[in-house]
């Protein structure tokens with residue numbers, strides 16, 4: 212059997228849910244490239260190109276830009292921020308390499324990982340490296356991030372003479388106001404750097420020794436192709452195990468009100484499952500056909516029905532009409548151009564009922580003023596009974 216190849220970007224998942232490594236080869240990854248990943252790819256390519264052209268960086272690969280993608284001002288700002296943070300830490304005479312894929316054999320597995328940017332001092336004793344995150348969802352900070360530990364170990368392997376490595380995650384769109392730093396850094400030197408390799412390999416060997424241990428967690432399940440096929444036994448257990456035998460322990464654990472831990476667990480589960488549930492409904496809509504689907508589990512009946520879609524107002528003439536009718540405060544309330552909100556504001560402003568069969572109402576005024584620029588496309592919906 213070939214040695215398993217573990218990617219640094221999947222270490223969090225492999226360490227926490229070792230069985231994912233057993234299941235992933237059995238499924239086809241159905242996740243399409245999202246807009247977010249295209250944006251991220253463009254920012255990485257642009258940052259690499261600028262480091263090569265403006266700072267003499269080298270690369271072993273061809274820098275590829277996503278096709279047909281037009282970057283916006285946020286993308287360019289992300290790249291500027293990232294380069295400034297990286298170059299601030301790098302003296303002018305250090306060698307910089309970008310987009311370097313490293314792969315090393317650690318006995319029972321091969322670890323692979325992609326370094327966004329790495330700078331090494333002329334005496335090859337110190338290195339500074341950075342990992343760019345284009346997304347807004349905060350990641351674990353560098354000092355508690357398995358992916359970064361994997362990268363650190365790979366850099367040490369590539370340059371065994373290094374005595375100190377400083378590794379930063381740069382996430383320009385993280386929100387410091389909410390307590391998420393845009394830059395987090397970990398520094399390993401001396402013994403701690405030497406011990407990083409056996410520490411990580413020990414953790415990964417432990418995971419490989421537990422190929423049946425499944426554990427859900429939204430941080431890693433959301434990137435897992437098994438979750439995307441709706442066949443992960445652990446995720447499905449979250450959703451389906453709604454029948455069990457009440458025990459004394461259950462009764463003892465019931466409180467009059469849910470506590471913060473319970474509310475937190477529901478919130479995290481919602482985060483983990485909401486995207487999957489939306490995707491399942493989308494796939495079902497595409498495949499269900501005209502016959503009702505009866506669930507074996509509980510007899511639930513699902514059909515596809517035609518519905519009127521959401522009402523949508525043409526934005527430019529919609530705004531013109533709003534500013535003609537309302538002072539600024541009411542306009543602000545209608546900022547989403549929601550027909551329902553506009554009906555409410557019309558009713559309040561003109562002191563008329565919101566709905567009425569006989570008299571002028573918010574609804575009838577909406578129809579009179581906005582009717583010609585409001586559209587409602589037909590749509591289909593899954594009805595469950």
Ligand code: SF4
Pocket residue numbers: 224228230231234425426427428431432435436437438443444445446
């Ligand atoms: S979906 Fe989550 S629990 Fe299931 S295999 Fe993947 S990471 Fe593990």
